[in-house]
Amino acid sequence: MADGNTFHTGGCQCGAVRYRAKGELGFPHVCHCRMCQKAAGNYFMPFAGAMIENFSITRGEPAWFQSSATVRRGFCAACGTPLFYDGSGDHMTITLGSLDDPPSLKPALQTNLTHKMSWFGELDHLATEPQMDTSAEEGAAIRATSRQHPDHDTEQWPPEAWT
Numbered sequence: 001m002a003d004g005n006t007f008h009t010g011g012c013q014c015g016a017v018r019y020r021a022k023g024e025l026g027f028p029h030v031c032h033c034r035m036c037q038k039a040a041g042n043y044f045m046p047f048a049g050a051m052i053e054n055f056s057i058t059r060g061e062p063a064w065f066q067s068s069a070t071v072r073r074g075f076c077a078a079c080g081t082p083l084f085y086d087g088s089g090d091h092m093t094i095t096l097g098s099l100d101d102p103p104s105l106k107p108a109l110q111t112n113l114t115h116k117m118s119w120f121g122e123l124d125h126l127a128t129e130p131q132m133d134t135s136a137e138e139g140a141a142i143r144a145t146s147r148q149h150p151d152h153d154t155e156q157w158p159p160e161a162w163t
């Protein structure tokens, strides 16, 4: 698994930006800092790093926001998905939710706990909504109109049906 033949692929929600990382992703963690909260529109940002020589953009180009003098954050200008954190020069940090297979990589560490939500640990104990009973027709209608890119590389995107 952690050999040189391992690949991770991923991209943004709309599929305009796709990337590929060879080898194992390092330092999988969730960052609770305030800048990551803002950049994600979420309570934390899940990250891991790919060595820069093993990382490539395979479709499109991300937009960049220089969030400080030493760090820029990459995202899709078309759909807004946060994708990258670039601050070191020798590796590219990737948002783990943008991977095609997020369950494949479990975070091993939390960082910047100062701004961590005090009730973060309670989230898993929230009441849950029963699984909605979607009819076959409703399910088909949702799939037919979803413009979310599938969780794998595609030859052409968007599909011809949209263009």
Ligand SMILES: [Zn+2]
Pocket: 012, 013, 014, 015, 016, 017, 076, 077, 078, 079, 080, 081
């Ligand atoms: Zn996009």
Ligand SMILES: [Zn+2]
Pocket: 031, 032, 033, 034, 035, 036, 037, 045, 112
């Ligand atoms: Zn952070």
